[in-house]
């Protein structure tokens with residue numbers, strides 16, 4: 001199914017063509033530091049609602065998109081927005097994205113509501129879908145308060161697509177799972193799939 005424009009909604013002053021699903025869904029791992037150690041990390045999930053969790057000095061969190069994924073827009077439009085809602089403009093975060101949660105691409109730093117156009121970021125493959133975002137407190141201000149570090153409200157993929165259908169991690173892409181029944185949505189997916197299916201057919205015939 002293609003993403004329908006009628007789902008478009010505005011959250012925290014930003015329009016999301018894919019609506020609520022655009023936001024981060026799951027905590028993969030995190031470490032809240034210092035005075036912020038007892039914070040509620042789940043406040044970073046879901047739509048921008050001004051409810052935040054403080055990371056503490058050099059604290060970090062890895063989140064995952066599960067019902068969507070971040071991708072390139074193909075132009076200079078912003079693709080990702082990170083909502084930091086602290087009062088201090090000095091509290092910056094460093095932001096990374098990943099397709100698999102292992103190999104990270106640094107896309108920059110920012111504070112407050114900050115936007116990123118990933119098309120131009122070195123190392124980003126615009127054929128890929130990015131399901132993971134890592135946010136690291138960059139300034140490292142150690143105040144000892146429960147608001148220590150950057151105060152994270154939400155992470156949203158403005159350029160949001162359907163989630164990756166194949167969770168394969170180690171590059172074993174040589175076999176199509178027997179239960180594979182999802183219809184590819186885009187030519188960029190369909191073409192390689194057709195090629196693989198064609199090869200499988202030829203290979204199958206040769207073995208008879």
Ligand SMILES: [Ca+2]
Nearest residue numbers: 021022023025
């Ligand atoms: Ca989501």
Ligand SMILES: [Ca+2]
Nearest residue numbers: 073075077119
């Ligand atoms: Ca873009």
Ligand SMILES: [Ca+2]
Nearest residue numbers: 043049051153
């Ligand atoms: Ca929030």
